Amino acid sequence: MSHRLPADFHMHTHHSGDCDTPMEMVIKQALEKKLPAICITEHMDMDYIICETDPAGKFEVNTDEYQDELFLYKEKYKGIIDIYFGIELGLQPQIVKINADYINKYPFDFVIGSNHLVHKKDPYYSSFYEGRTEHEAFMEFFESTLENIQLFDDFDVLGHLDYLVRYAPNLNRDYRYKDYSDIIDEILKTLISKGKGLDVNTKALYSEPSLGDLNPSKDILARFRELGGEIITFGSDAHKAENVALGFDTAVEMAKACGFKHYALFSNRKAKFVKL
Numbered sequence: 001m002s003h004r005l006p007a008d009f010h011m012h013t014h015h016s017g018d019c020d021t022p023m024e025m026v027i028k029q030a031l032e033k034k035l036p037a038i039c040i041t042e043h044m045d046m047d048y049i050i051c052e053t054d055p056a057g058k059f060e061v062n063t064d065e066y067q068d069e070l071f072l073y074k075e076k077y078k079g080i081i082d083i084y085f086g087i088e089l090g091l092q093p094q095i096v097k098i099n100a101d102y103i104n105k106y107p108f109d110f111v112i113g114s115n116h117l118v119h120k121k122d123p124y125y126s127s128f129y130e131g132r133t134e135h136e137a138f139m140e141f142f143e144s145t146l147e148n149i150q151l152f153d154d155f156d157v158l159g160h161l162d163y164l165v166r167y168a169p170n171l172n173r174d175y176r177y178k179d180y181s182d183i184i185d186e187i188l189k190t191l192i193s194k195g196k197g198l199d200v201n202t203k204a205l206y207s208e209p210s211l212g213d214l215n216p217s218k219d220i221l222a223r224f225r226e227l228g229g230e231i232i233t234f235g236s237d238a239h240k241a242e243n244v245a246l247g248f249d250t251a252v253e254m255a256k257a258c259g260f261k262h263y264a265l266f267s268n269r270k271a272k273f274v275k276l
């Protein structure tokens with residue numbers, strides 16, 4: 001059976017600390033959009049910094065409850081849509097062992113490794129950019145990403161490689177791959193050598209204001225392919241049901257233009273390639 005849109009392998013429900021969406025609403029939306037499969041990827045960010053808006057443990061999912069609910073729906077929708085058990089794991093150098101033990105404890109199908117904190121600072125907040133150039137802030141982000149993926153292996157794709165442009169003071173107006181090509185190439189080569197892929201994240205496409213690009217940007221996606229990268233998954237990063245698979249038409253066109261002929265689904269931590 002051929003499907004118009006690819007599977008959505010990055011989405012959140014009420015088990016994530018920043019999301020209220022019931023799980024079944026997300027599944028029904030995926031059915032409406034005739035997706036071949038979905039993978040729910042709740043937030044698990046351990047040792048997160050504590051600030052006024054983010055109380056301790058805000059981004060730590062209750063994984064047992066999450067797993068129980070997901071398996072209930074997996075069974076209910078069997079033969080109708082494939083629902084995979086995923087996690088978006090926050091990478092940090094001081095919790096490499098904690099993260100590895102956590103991943104081994106649950107039967108995840110798919111693990112997104114995300115660089116949400118940069119040396120214990122959150123690039124979501126404007127304070128991350130204060131007192132320095134945007135270039136310096138971005139460089140620190142990419143350096144910490146590289147460090148994290150060098151230290152940690154137990155993930156399948158790197159989440160939204162350059163997503164901090166969504167929150168930077170000038171958004172992505174002055175952001176070009178070529179200004180960061182050395183460090184970004186190191187990140188891409190590290191991923192390829194470890195057999196890891198990229199989360200092709202469409203949130204910046206459909207968010208207001210739209211940045212008109214993916215995370216990673218299409219230049220980076222093209223570079224990944226050029227360097228021999230094969231594994232990409234598509235992710236809406238939806239926190240609301242209506243955002244499931246949003247921007248996927250554009251994302252598929254961009255991925256094809258970058259030279260990709262397949263995308264990946266993950267089951268039991270193994271990639272399965274599907275024609276684009």
Ligand SMILES: [Zn+2]
Nearest residue numbers: 088114159160
């Ligand atoms: Zn994320």
Ligand SMILES: [Zn+2]
Nearest residue numbers: 010012088237
């Ligand atoms: Zn996410």
